[in-house]
Amino acid sequence: MKIHACCFKDEEIKQFIISSSFQKEECANCDSISEYIEIEELLDFFFEFLSVFSKNDDGIPLCELIQQDWNIFSENSCYQEVLNAVLQLLNINLTAFDKVTYISAIKECVEYWDFLKEDIKWNRRFLSNNDYLSELGWDKLFGINFSINKDKLLYRARIHRDGNKNPLGLDKLSCPPREESVAGRANPQGIPYLYLSNEIDTTLYETRVVSISLLK
Secondary structure, eight states: EEEEEEGGHHHHHHHHHHHHOOEEEOOOTTTOEEEEGGGGGGHHHHHHHHTTTEEEEEEEEHHHHHHTTTTTOOHHHHHHHHHHHHHHHTTSSSOOOOOEEEOOOHHHHHHHHHHHHHHHHHHHHOOOTTTHHHHHGGGGGOOOOOOOTTTTOOOEEEESSSSOOOOOOOGGGGEEEEHHHHHHHSSSSSSOOOOOOOSSHHHHHHTTTTTTOOOO
């Protein structure tokens, strides 16, 4: 079975078909002239994608849930033919209009995400000590360390608060005093972190200045 780029709204799938195709023809589903490939070339994608759904009489028809949450297809006429062909080739015991829900692992991730969003918005900003992060395995992200060669050149910029035009000394470019520390990306107010960059342009963007004096 041929599968056409015009049947999809998802840009990654469309571009995969376009880049993999060497010719065009009229699509029987939407009457557009479009690049096409054999449906077997997308089976790996659909196998992984469809594995997140399970049949459930209280759920939503598979084609509707896919379009509602993922917006993959461009025309309703593509749903049944394409999905049913894929399901049959993959030997999955579903049809395009069987009612489904997400598997429990997906539901749990969504629930965690909703909880995190509310927690970050209303309770706390910094999550490295929260137990639910370790349940997800996300705590490993906070244990990642990098080694930097002592000869590596790093940059830091500070804005003069008193109008002084003379460059700041090196003693003024270290971690700021805690009483002057404002909230940043990684630190809460009053707990100073030292922000450095390996690109000088980044320091300009961060401080929003138009000119600098370099101190080596």
